[in-house]
Amino acid sequence: MNKILLMIFLLVNTVLGEATLPEYSQDKHMGVATCSSGVCHGQSAESTKDNVRMNEYRTWLAEDDHARAYKTLLKPASKRMARKLGLPSAHTAKICLDCHADNVPKEKRGKRFQISDGVSCEACHGGSERWLSDHKEEGATHATNMKIGLYPSEKPRDRAKLCLSCHLGTKDKFATHRIMGAGHPRLSFELESYTQNQPAHYAIDADYEKRKGSIRSVNMWLTGLIYKASSQMELLQSNQFRQHGLFPELAFYECQSCHRAMSPSRWPIEPLSNNVATGTVRLDDATMVILTSVLDAIGNANSSELKKAIKQLHKSSTKNKELVVKSAKSMKVILDKIAKSLIETKYSAAQKKLMRKQLLSDGAKNKFRDYTSAEQIIYAVDTLSIDLKDEQRYVKQIDKLYETLDYEDKYYPDQFKVVCNLFLKVLNK
Ligand code: HEC
Ligand code: HEC
Ligand code: HEC
Ligand code: HEC
Known part of the structure; x- marks a missing residue:
C-alpha cells in the first residue's frame, strides 16, 4: 500500500473504532527475542506476583502450533507444494510466509526480528515499537497500551478479524484452490473452538475479568x-x-x-x-x-x-x-x-x-x-x-x-x- 493511502486507511479505521491488524500497523515488530527473556515473558514457571503468567513464551514455544508455522514451510509436504506451484521454495515465498510467519515488510522489522519465529507474539499482539518499554512501567494499563499499538485480542470482533486473517484469508492473502490442489489442507475455523484449542498462555481469572472483561x-x-x-x-x-x-x-x-x-x-x-x-x-x-x-x-x-x-x-x-x-x-x-x-x-x-x-x-x-x-x-x-x-x-x-x-x-x-x-x-x- 502506498504511504498516503495507508495513513488514510489507518485514520478511517480509528474513526470507525476498528483496530488495525498487526500486519498493517505503523509500528515496527521488534521480534520474539524482545519478549522472551527470563525476566519477561520467558520465565520458567507461572508468576505468582504478576497479573499475567510471565511464562507465555514457554507455552507458545513448547505447545503452540503457531511457533512451528515457519518450520512447516521447510517440511517435505511444503517443498512438494512449492514445486507444484512453481515457487523457488516455500519458506521464501510471500504467499506462504504471509500466513505462516509475521511477514511484515523489511522496514517494519526491528533488529532482533526473525522471520523464522513463525506466527510470533507480535503477529497477534501488534508491533511493539511503541509499547515494548512502556507496557511494563508502573501505571501502564490495557487502555494505555492499546493507544500505543497493542492489538485488542480480547475483544471478540477484533479477535475474529485477527484469526480469520490467516484462518480464512483476506483480499491480500488467500489459500486458493490452486494452493489446495498442490496439497494444502482445507482451512476450517470456528472462533470459540479455535480459541479453546490454542494452548492457553493466559488465564481468564477474576483479575483478568477486572482488566479486560469476560466474554461468554x-x-x-x-x-x-x-x-x-x-x-x-x-x-x-x-x-x-x-x-x-x-x-x-x-x-x-x-x-x-x-x-x-x-x-x-x-x-x-x-x-x-x-x-x-x-x-x-x-x-x-x-x-x-x-x-x-x-x-x-x-x-x-x-x-x-x-x-x-x-x-x-x-x-x-x-x-x-x-x-x-x-x-x-x-x-x-x-x-x-x-x-x-x-x-x-x-x-x-x-x-x-x-x-x-x-x-x-x-x-x-x-x-x-x-x-x-x-x-x-x-x-x-x-x-x-x-x-x-x-x-x-x-x-x-x-x-x-x-x-x-x-x-x-x-x-x-x-x-x-x-x-x-x-x-x-x-x-x-
Ligand atoms: C499470521 C497468521 C495467523 C494468525 C493471525 C492466527 N493463526 Fe492460527 N495458525 C496459523 C497457521 C499457519 C497455523 C498452522 C501452523 C502449522 O502447523 O504449521 C495455525 C494453527 C492454529 C491452530 C492449530 C490448528 C490445528 O489444526 O490443530 C489453532 C487452534 C489456531 N491456529 C488458532 C488461532 C486463533 C484462535 C487465532 C486468533 C487469536 C489464530 N490462530 C491466529 C496462522 C495464524
Ligand atoms: C491464508 C493463509 C495461508 C496461506 C496463504 C498458506 N497457509 Fe498453510 N496453513 C494455514 C493455516 C491456518 C493452517 C492450519 C490449518 C488448520 O489446521 O486448521 C495451514 C497449514 C499448512 C500445512 C499443514 C501443517 C501441518 O502441520 O499439518 C502445510 C504443510 C502448509 N500450511 C503449507 C503452506 C505452504 C507451503 C503455503 C504456500 C504455498 C501455505 N501453507 C500458504 C494458512 C495458510
Ligand atoms: C495466535 C495469536 C497469539 C499469539 C501468537 C500469541 N498470543 Fe498472547 N494472547 C492471544 C490471545 C487470543 C490472548 C487472550 C486475549 C487477550 O487477553 O488479549 C492472549 C493473551 C496474552 C497475554 C495477556 C494475559 C492477560 O492476563 O492479560 C499476554 C501477556 C500474552 N498473550 C503474551 C504473549 C506472548 C509473550 C507471546 C509470544 C511468546 C504471545 N502472547 C503469542 C493470542 C496470541
Ligand atoms: C468445481 C469442482 C471443485 C471444487 C468445488 C473443489 N475442487 Fe479441489 N479439485 C478439483 C479438480 C478438478 C482438481 C484437479 C485434479 C487434477 O489436477 O487432476 C482438484 C484438486 C484438488 C486437490 C488435489 C488432489 C490431488 O489428487 O492432487 C485438493 C487437495 C483439493 N482439490 C482440495 C479442495 C478443497 C479443500 C476444496 C474446497 C475448499 C476444493 N478442492 C473444491 C475440483 C474441485
Whole structure:
C-alpha cells in the first residue's frame, strides 16, 4: 500500500473504532527475542506476583502450533507444494510466509526480528515499537497500551478479524484452490473452538475479568460465525473471487460438491439451496445456514430474510460473477443487522438449550448436508454444551458427532443425520 493511502486507511479505521491488524500497523515488530527473556515473558514457571503468567513464551514455544508455522514451510509436504506451484521454495515465498510467519515488510522489522519465529507474539499482539518499554512501567494499563499499538485480542470482533486473517484469508492473502490442489489442507475455523484449542498462555481469572472483561463462549462463537460469514461475503466481492478465468475461485465452494464418491444416495438436497438444479457446484454457505437455525431457535425475525438471501446467493452463482457480487453485498448488510441483534445479547440457559436442539434437529432433517456445515454444527454443539456445563453428560454423543468428520473424502450425510437423531433422543429423555 502506498504511504498516503495507508495513513488514510489507518485514520478511517480509528474513526470507525476498528483496530488495525498487526500486519498493517505503523509500528515496527521488534521480534520474539524482545519478549522472551527470563525476566519477561520467558520465565520458567507461572508468576505468582504478576497479573499475567510471565511464562507465555514457554507455552507458545513448547505447545503452540503457531511457533512451528515457519518450520512447516521447510517440511517435505511444503517443498512438494512449492514445486507444484512453481515457487523457488516455500519458506521464501510471500504467499506462504504471509500466513505462516509475521511477514511484515523489511522496514517494519526491528533488529532482533526473525522471520523464522513463525506466527510470533507480535503477529497477534501488534508491533511493539511503541509499547515494548512502556507496557511494563508502573501505571501502564490495557487502555494505555492499546493507544500505543497493542492489538485488542480480547475483544471478540477484533479477535475474529485477527484469526480469520490467516484462518480464512483476506483480499491480500488467500489459500486458493490452486494452493489446495498442490496439497494444502482445507482451512476450517470456528472462533470459540479455535480459541479453546490454542494452548492457553493466559488465564481468564477474576483479575483478568477486572482488566479486560469476560466474554461468554456462546457470544464468542456467534461473533465468530457472523464475522466469518461477513468476511466470506467481502472476499466474494474482492478480486480473490472475481479475477479468475473460466472458473471462479473454487475455494469459495463447498469442496464436497466435487470431491466425493459418485453415489446418488449421498446427495440429499439442502433446503436452502434446492432452488438450484441438481449437479450444480454450490458455494459454501455453512456459516450462514447455521445462523438461520440459531435465529429460528430464539425466534429472531431476521431468519426469513437471511434464508431468502442465501437462496438468492445460490441462484446468482448459477448466472454470473457480477450477480454473485451483488448478492454478497446484500448478504453483508443483513449479516451486519444480525450482528447487532445477536452478538451483545445475554442468553439464558434455556435459549442455549433451544439453540443446541434446533441445530441437532435441523441436522437430523438433513438441513446441513455438506461436510463444512456438519463441522460447524459440531463445533457449535460442543461449544454450547461446554457453556451449559453439561458436556460431560453428553460426551459420548459429542464424540460420535466428531467421528462423522474423521474422513473428509468419505463423509456420509446420512450418518451425520443418524447421529444427530440419536443425540436428540438422549437430550429429550
Ligand atoms: C499470521 C497468521 C495467523 C494468525 C493471525 C492466527 N493463526 Fe492460527 N495458525 C496459523 C497457521 C499457519 C497455523 C498452522 C501452523 C502449522 O502447523 O504449521 C495455525 C494453527 C492454529 C491452530 C492449530 C490448528 C490445528 O489444526 O490443530 C489453532 C487452534 C489456531 N491456529 C488458532 C488461532 C486463533 C484462535 C487465532 C486468533 C487469536 C489464530 N490462530 C491466529 C496462522 C495464524
Ligand atoms: C491464508 C493463509 C495461508 C496461506 C496463504 C498458506 N497457509 Fe498453510 N496453513 C494455514 C493455516 C491456518 C493452517 C492450519 C490449518 C488448520 O489446521 O486448521 C495451514 C497449514 C499448512 C500445512 C499443514 C501443517 C501441518 O502441520 O499439518 C502445510 C504443510 C502448509 N500450511 C503449507 C503452506 C505452504 C507451503 C503455503 C504456500 C504455498 C501455505 N501453507 C500458504 C494458512 C495458510
Ligand atoms: C495466535 C495469536 C497469539 C499469539 C501468537 C500469541 N498470543 Fe498472547 N494472547 C492471544 C490471545 C487470543 C490472548 C487472550 C486475549 C487477550 O487477553 O488479549 C492472549 C493473551 C496474552 C497475554 C495477556 C494475559 C492477560 O492476563 O492479560 C499476554 C501477556 C500474552 N498473550 C503474551 C504473549 C506472548 C509473550 C507471546 C509470544 C511468546 C504471545 N502472547 C503469542 C493470542 C496470541
Ligand atoms: C468445481 C469442482 C471443485 C471444487 C468445488 C473443489 N475442487 Fe479441489 N479439485 C478439483 C479438480 C478438478 C482438481 C484437479 C485434479 C487434477 O489436477 O487432476 C482438484 C484438486 C484438488 C486437490 C488435489 C488432489 C490431488 O489428487 O492432487 C485438493 C487437495 C483439493 N482439490 C482440495 C479442495 C478443497 C479443500 C476444496 C474446497 C475448499 C476444493 N478442492 C473444491 C475440483 C474441485
